[in-house]
Amino acid sequence: MRNFQKVAVPVGAIVIFLLLWEFLVWVNGWPNYVMASPSDLPDAYIRFWSLFVDGSWQTLWRTVAGLALAVIFGTLLGMVMGFSRISRDALYPLLVGFNAIPKATLVPVLALLFIGQHNFNTVLMAFLISFFPIAVSVGIGLSTLEPEYRDILRSLGASRLTIFRKIALPKTLPEFFGALKVSVTLAFIGTNLVEIISPHGRGLGALFLSGQTNSNYPLMFAVLIALAVLGIILYYAVVMLEKIFAGWAERPQH
Amino acid sequence: MTNLIDIRGVTHAYQTPNGPLPVLDSLNLSVPEGEFAAVVGPSGCGKSTLTRLVAGLMKPDQGEVWLHGKLVKSPRKTVGMAFQNPVMLEWRTILQNVMLPLEIVAAGMPKAQRVARAMELLELVGLTGFENKRPSELSGGMRQRASLCRAIVHKPDVLIMDEPFGALDAFTREDLWQTMHELRAKEPFTAVLITHDLRESVYLGDQVIVLSGRPATTQYVLDVHYPGEGLRKLEGLYTPECAQMLATLREQIQIAQWRQPEPAEQ
Numbered sequence: 001m002r003n004f005q006k007v008a009v010p011v012g013a014i015v016i017f018l019l020l021w022e023f024l025v026w027v028n029g030w031p032n033y034v035m036a037s038p039s040d041l042p043d044a045y046i047r048f049w050s051l052f053v054d055g056s057w058q059t060l061w062r063t064v065a066g067l068a069l070a071v072i073f074g075t076l077l078g079m080v081m082g083f084s085r086i087s088r089d090a091l092y093p094l095l096v097g098f099n100a101i102p103k104a105t106l107v108p109v110l111a112l113l114f115i116g117q118h119n120f121n122t123v124l125m126a127f128l129i130s131f132f133p134i135a136v137s138v139g140i141g142l143s144t145l146e147p148e149y150r151d152i153l154r155s156l157g158a159s160r161l162t163i164f165r166k167i168a169l170p171k172t173l174p175e176f177f178g179a180l181k182v183s184v185t186l187a188f189i190g191t192n193l194v195e196i197i198s199p200h201g202r203g204l205g206a207l208f209l210s211g212q213t214n215s216n217y218p219l220m221f222a223v224l225i226a227l228a229v230l231g232i233i234l235y236y237a238v239v240m241l242e243k244i245f246a247g248w249a250e251r252p253q254h
Numbered sequence: 255m256t257n258l259i260d261i262r263g264v265t266h267a268y269q270t271p272n273g274p275l276p277v278l279d280s281l282n283l284s285v286p287e288g289e290f291a292a293v294v295g296p297s298g299c300g301k302s303t304l305t306r307l308v309a310g311l312m313k314p315d316q317g318e319v320w321l322h323g324k325l326v327k328s329p330r331k332t333v334g335m336a337f338q339n340p341v342m343l344e345w346r347t348i349l350q351n352v353m354l355p356l357e358i359v360a361a362g363m364p365k366a367q368r369v370a371r372a373m374e375l376l377e378l379v380g381l382t383g384f385e386n387k388r389p390s391e392l393s394g395g396m397r398q399r400a401s402l403c404r405a406i407v408h409k410p411d412v413l414i415m416d417e418p419f420g421a422l423d424a425f426t427r428e429d430l431w432q433t434m435h436e437l438r439a440k441e442p443f444t445a446v447l448i449t450h451d452l453r454e455s456v457y458l459g460d461q462v463i464v465l466s467g468r469p470a471t472t473q474y475v476l477d478v479h480y481p482g483e484g485l486r487k488l489e490g491l492y493t494p495e496c497a498q499m500l501a502t503l504r505e506q507i508q509i510a511q512w513r514q515p516e517p518a519e520q
Contacts, residue, residue: 148341155309156358156408157331166354170345248345248388 033217040218051207052226058203060230063191066126070183074134082142099132107197122194129190130183137179141172174249177242184234258444259285264317277303279469290445292455295465296511301448305414308446309333322411331359334405338417340397342389348400349385355408375403379433395426413445431457435485452503453491464506474506
């Protein structure tokens, strides 16, 4: 029963959303070059199916690669900031400033720096846009570790590495996964930014762009929905990892 | 008599933005092997600093801390610590929490032996059947029991406790006092207990050390002669002997408070 509910409720919500969308288009009498309706989408998917499969794969792997870099770099940066006050003071303004820059402005910069390296640029952007939440949350998780936790092991003569491995790392995992959920969607934005803005792009972003140039609105909306689906899939992949590695943080339900 | 813990003329000050803040001033403390020392004193007088010194987590500005005839310079594997916050690792089961010190000081010990040792202690404190629960599924008193098990699982020379029962309700606290005596009867250890509760200090301590206000020095040492034979009973606290000891301690604390200029966060 609970499992049925777990699936039925979100699926029901999606169905209701699609119906509302269809209704809104129908009631306003919008033609599909103003606003596509869900009933236009299957046709677009069928016609461009192979492009969708190819584009989704392109977008997905570059997003995941960028995200992986963000996890590695963000965690390392978070560790540095979490353990050293000085680096925390030094890095925070830089990081916040960098994060405040609209990443769209960086696309031409990257395009000039690494001409023609489309895959590299895209992965780099996905990484740049998504490492910040991870670095901040790991940093905060480590710097707010209660001294007693450290003392318990320090009084036994444990090395810093042991303390990190046995206490600091697992204790920071819930914060880390919280940030990763935010980063997943951010990384998609980064990937698509490059795919849409840079010429000769690949992936779903490029498909969106070609829909735009051909005034094929159903195709554009179909791409948006495909992106949403990819986002949801990746998000739930993170949720699954969280359940495995940080399931303990979930309080038992009474 | 050989003392297991010998603190000689320890003076320590913390560096704060407003200049040095002296917390300990030529403090002396001796605890013979197997004895239980309870330390009481006004709030913020440096009691917690004392525990960190004994554990070797910090070095005093002046004076010496001796443990088992050796000068303490750095953390030693032979202490166990328990705090007011039970400091359970939420991602581990109770059993895994208790086994934590063994993973560090007895890395070579076979797993089965570690489990057996931890289970033996959990049984002593009445937590059998809870070993596979997560700390979040246990009450505060149970978590503190597990925390005590963890503090002594590696058979430390010294058990250092910083107000371990402070956050518990009165009945749970009395239960744990009892557990403490039962543990000591089966697993003799030398202990330093920091507490705010005078009844607790008399019920658990073989000696009660009253610290003066900050900077703290040893103001008074009371040798506890607890009424009754064998394992101490809670009823003993309500005898004239105990009332007399409590009155003495009360008086000493008042003197200490009067000496302390202002209550301060340490």
